[in-house]
Amino acid sequence: MLLPQTKEREYRFRLALRIGLPIFALVLALVFETLVSNYETLPLSFYFESILLLAFSIYFILYIIYSALNVKITDDVSKTFTREYLYSYLKKEIKDKKDYTLILITIDNLHDINKQYGLKNGDKTLLEVAKWLGKYLKKEKLQNFPVGHVKGGDFIIGLRGNKEMHNTMLELMCLKSSEFKVDDIEVKISGTITDTNYSNNLNYMVENLFELQEKKQKSKYSEEEIDPSELESYIINAINDKSIIVSTQEIYKENKIAYKECFVKLKTSNGKLFYPKRYTKVINKLGLSVAFDLMVLEHAVVNCTDVSGDVYAINISPTSIRNMNFLSHAKELLKNHDVARKKIMFILSEQEYYSHISRYNTTLNSLRDFGVLIAIDRLGALQTSFLYLRELDIDVVRFDTYYSKEIKDKKNHSIIDGFNIMAHSKGIKTWMKNIEDEESLELAKGMNIDYVQGKFLADLQDIN
Numbered sequence: 274m275l276l277p278q279t280k281e282r283e284y285r286f287r288l289a290l291r292i293g294l295p296i297f298a299l300v301l302a303l304v305f306e307t308l309v310s311n312y313e314t315l316p317l318s319f320y321f322e323s324i325l326l327l328a329f330s331i332y333f334i335l336y337i338i339y340s341a342l343n344v345k346i347t348d349d350v351s352k353t354f355t356r357e358y359l360y361s362y363l364k365k366e367i368k369d370k371k372d373y374t375l376i377l378i379t380i381d382n383l384h385d386i387n388k389q390y391g392l393k394n395g396d397k398t399l400l401e402v403a404k405w406l407g408k409y410l411k412k413e414k415l416q417n418f419p420v421g422h423v424k425g426g427d428f429i430i431g432l433r434g435n436k437e438m439h440n441t442m443l444e445l446m447c448l449k450s451s452e453f454k455v456d457d458i459e460v461k462i463s464g465t466i467t468d469t470n471y472s473n474n475l476n477y478m479v480e481n482l483f484e485l486q487e488k489k490q491k492s493k494y495s496e497e498e499i500d501p502s503e504l505e506s507y508i509i510n511a512i513n514d515k516s517i518i519v520s521t522q523e524i525y526k527e528n529k530i531a532y533k534e535c536f537v538k539l540k541t542s543n544g545k546l547f548y549p550k551r552y553t554k555v556i557n558k559l560g561l562s563v564a565f566d567l568m569v570l571e572h573a574v575v576n577c578t579d580v581s582g583d584v585y586a587i588n589i590s591p592t593s594i595r596n597m598n599f600l601s602h603a604k605e606l607l608k609n610h611d612v613a614r615k616k617i618m619f620i621l622s623e624q625e626y627y628s629h630i631s632r633y634n635t636t637l638n639s640l641r642d643f644g645v646l647i648a649i650d651r652l653g654a655l656q657t658s659f660l661y662l663r664e665l666d667i668d669v670v671r672f673d674t675y676y677s678k679e680i681k682d683k684k685n686h687s688i689i690d691g692f693n694i695m696a697h698s699k700g701i702k703t704w705m706k707n708i709e710d711e712e713s714l715e716l717a718k719g720m721n722i723d724y725v726q727g728k729f730l731a732d733l734q735d736i737n
Contacts, residue, residue, distance in 0.1 A: 276417045277354045281347045297330045351399040351422040359421030363431050372435040374468040377482035380426030381461040401455045436468040477501040508555050511539040524726040534586045566593040574610050586618035607643040614644030622650035626657045630664050669702045677707040680716050
């Protein structure tokens with residue numbers, strides 16, 4: 274039996290005692306007091322009623338034990354701890370133990386299982402995986418460990434000791450899981466691990482697990498680990514000090530520079546540089562995206578457009594665009610720098626579709642009235658990019674990097690042509706980046722792509 278199930282029983286029993294015992298004690302006290310004071314005059318029915326009252330009191334206590342007043346500390350589906358109780362339990366464990374390890378176990382194909390076999394089988398898979406984890410760790414002589422279902426196909430396990438003690442076990446478990454099936458359903462399981470050497474803050478440890486999971490899924494190389502609170506401090510100070518380094522890459526139209534895309538790095542007081550993949554998530558979590566985007570816009574307007582005739586394309590969060598504070602400051606900044614008109618392009622990209630499309634369009638057009646060009650990124654990869662191409666008044670769309678990397682594959686040509694025709698029919702220009710050789714460049718030109726970008730093009734211009 275898993276620790277969560279044992280704890281659930283203990284929890285219900287303690288709850289029953291806390292509620293039921295006072296009632297039971299009052300009943301006993303009433304019966305006893307009546308017996309002592311009225312012993313000679315009590316009718317026979319009193320004894321019968323007393324026995325019934327005591328029996329119902331005992332039944333009430335047992336009922337509470339099993340129902341627990343509908344308050345549960347375990348998840349109905351997986352029979353492991355709920356996220357709230359798990360976090361509460363782990364915080365105590367981390368506080369009491371010097372070395373503590375968290376393991377994230379993920380059912381990578383749970384979404385496919387739900388889709389192909391139905392939600393009922395998906396729920397069954399969650400339960401069977403939880404049971405399998407318990408049995409496997411028991412064989413490794415690990416018992417009474419907290420395990421909780423945190424979301425989707427993700428479980429978090431807490432183990433005493435540092436991660437070096439459990440690394441090998443986790444690797445072997447993930448290898449062994451390749452044989453695991455629920456009925457005839459293949460289940461793909463992966464795991465990541467962290468410990469209190471990274472941080473003693475539970476929230477930071479959990480975030481680190483999911484970051485490691487994301488890096489593992491994308492097969493990225495690990496970066497230098499920085500204490501999360503220290504990382505937050507670095508980023509906050511860099512934004513407050515407006516300490517950024519902006520580099521650019523040219524975008525070409527018929528061998529002439531049309532735009533320059535800006536790439537922003539944050540610079541800390543001790544000289545560390547943070548790239549977008551490192552700071553973006555932290556900025557969003559801290560609610561600093563508006564402050565960051567305003568800082569980047571101000572830098573582009575003041576330091577770039579004032580000294581050159583180039584158009585600068587900067588990545589702006591769509592949530593900032595729809596924020597009234599950002600909008601008013603951006604318009605004021607553009608109004609005070611007339612030279613910036615038609616010299617700034619906003620590149621927008623988001624996963625979730627913004628349903629108030631008319632309001633969004635009005636906002637974008639108000640920026641276009643100030644001379645801002647609007648580009649939508651990752652066309653062909655994000656559903657929102659296609660919908661925005663269809664519904665928003667924009668100037669440019671940029672293809673997802675998949676199409677530039679696979680432009681030589683003829684299977685993609687009709688897709689690119691289709692998007693290209695759709696954009697041009699609306700008077701919208703098309704843009705393709707990561708063009709890295711002459712053949713890809715010629716193919717892009719042959720498909721009537723308006724703008725192209727890539728290191729190869731920059732090197733080609735240097736040669737010419």
